[in-house]
Amino acid sequence: MGVLDGKVGVVTGATSGIGARTAEVFAAEGARVVIAGRRTDEGEALARSIGDAAVFHRTDVSVEEDVAALVDRAVDAFGRVDVMVNNAGSPSHLTGVMDVERSLFDATLSVHVTGTLLGIKYAARAMRESGGGSIVNMCSVAGHAGGYSGLDYSVAKAAVAHLTRCAAVELGEYGIRVNSVSPGFVLTGIFGKGAGAADADAADARTDGLRHLMTDMMGAHQPLPGIGETDDPAAAMVFLASDAARMITGQDLAVDGGMLAGRPAAVMLAERARIAALVTGGGPAET
Numbered sequence: 001m002g003v004l005d006g007k008v009g010v011v012t013g014a015t016s017g018i019g020a021r022t023a024e025v026f027a028a029e030g031a032r033v034v035i036a037g038r039r040t041d042e043g044e045a046l047a048r049s050i051g052d053a054a055v056f057h058r059t060d061v062s063v064e065e066d067v068a069a070l071v072d073r074a075v076d077a078f079g080r081v082d083v084m085v086n087n088a089g090s091p092s093h094l095t096g097v098m099d100v101e102r103s104l105f106d107a108t109l110s111v112h113v114t115g116t117l118l119g120i121k122y123a124a125r126a127m128r129e130s131g132g133g134s135i136v137n138m139c140s141v142a143g144h145a146g147g148y149s150g151l152d153y154s155v156a157k158a159a160v161a162h163l164t165r166c167a168a169v170e171l172g173e174y175g176i177r178v179n180s181v182s183p184g185f186v187l188t189g190i191f192g193k194g195a196g197a198a199d200a201d202a203a204d205a206r207t208d209g210l211r212h213l214m215t216d217m218m219g220a221h222q223p224l225p226g227i228g229e230t231d232d233p234a235a236a237m238v239f240l241a242s243d244a245a246r247m248i249t250g251q252d253l254a255v256d257g258g259m260l261a262g263r264p265a266a267v268m269l270a271e272r273a274r275i276a277a278l279v280t281g282g283g284p285a286e287t
C-alpha cells in the first residue's frame with residue numbers, strides 16, 4: 001500500500017530530472033499521474049515506462065491555455081486532481097543586475113513564476129470542486145539567499161516562495177494546501193542546459209559527468225557531504241502531497257543538505273586557523 005494510493009497527481013517539468021523522478025515515485029506510491037513538459041518523446045517514453053497509471057500531456061507552463069488544458073486532461077483521464085506539482089523550470093541566465101537582458105529576465109519569470117501561478121490557478125479550481133488537494137511548488141535555496149544562482153532565477157524562486165504563502169492563505173478554506181520544496185544542488189541536466197549544452201537531451205545525458213565536480217564544490221557550502229539526487233526532493237514532494245501533511249500549508253521544506261542553515265563549521269574553523277596563523281605566528285587564536 002502506497003502513501004498516495006487513490007490520488008491523482010499532475011507533475012509539470014516531468015520530462016527529465018526531478019520532475020521525472022517525482023512522477024515515477026508518485027506512481028510507485030499508488031498515484032495516477034499526468035506527466036507534463038514540452039518534449040513529447042521524453043514525456044511519452046516516461047508515461048509508457050510507468051504504464052496505465054500515467055499519461056503524458058504536452059504543456060508549456062508559460063502558456064495559459066496549455067495549463068488549463070493540462071488540468072482538464074487530468075480530470076478527463078483520471079477523474080480529478082488531488083496533487084499539483086509545479087516543478088517546471090529553466091536555468092538561470094547568469095547575468096548580473098548591470099547586464100541583465102529584459103527579454104531573458106522576463107522569460108525566466110514567465111516559466112518559474114507565471115507557470116507556477118497558472119498551475120495553482122487551474123489546479124485549485126479543480127480541487128475546489130472535488131473538496132481539496134495539495135499543491136507543491138518547486139522553489140530553491142536560491143530563492144532564500146543570494147549567490148546560489150543568477151539574478152533572474154533567484155528572484156523568480158523568491159517569488160515562488162511568496163506566491164506559495166499567498167496562495168496557501170487564500171485556498172485553505174477550500175481544503176487546499178500549498179507548500180514548496182527548496183532543493184540545494186541536485187544532479188540534473190539543468191546545469192548543462194544553463195552552461196550552453198547543444199540541446200536539452202544532450203545536457204540530460206551528460207548529467208552524471210558532473211557528479212565529481214559538483215560534489216567537490218558542495219564541500220564549502222553544505223554541511224552534509226555529497227550531492228542531492230532526484231530521489232531527495234521527490235521524497236519531500238511525496239510527503240507534502242500525502243495525508244501525513246494534512247495540517248501543513250504555506251511552508252517551504254528545504255532539501256539542501258543543511259545549506260540554508262549555514263556553512264559547514266569546518267569551513268569557518270579553517271578560516272579561523274588562517275587568522276590565527278597570521279596573528280600568532282601559527283598558534284590558536286581566541287574567538
Ligand SMILES: NC(=O)c1ccc[n+]([C@@H]2O[C@H](COP(=O)([O-])OP(=O)(O)OC[C@H]3O[C@@H](n4cnc5c(N)ncnc54)[C@H](OP(=O)(O)O)[C@@H]3O)[C@@H](O)[C@H]2O)c1
Nearest residue numbers: 013015016017018037038039060061088089185186188190
Ligand atoms: N537541479 C537542482 O539543483 C535544482 C535545485 C533547486 C531547484 N531546482 C528546480 O527543480 C525544477 C526541476 O529542475 P531539474 O533540476 O530537474 O532540471 P531539468 O531536468 O532541466 O528539468 C526541468 C524540467 O522543466 C521543464 N520545462 C522547462 N521549461 C518549461 C516550460 N516552459 N513548460 C513546461 N515545462 C518546462 C523541462 O521539460 P521540457 O524541456 O520538456 O519542457 C524539464 O522537464 C526546476 O524548477 C528547477 O529550478 C533544481
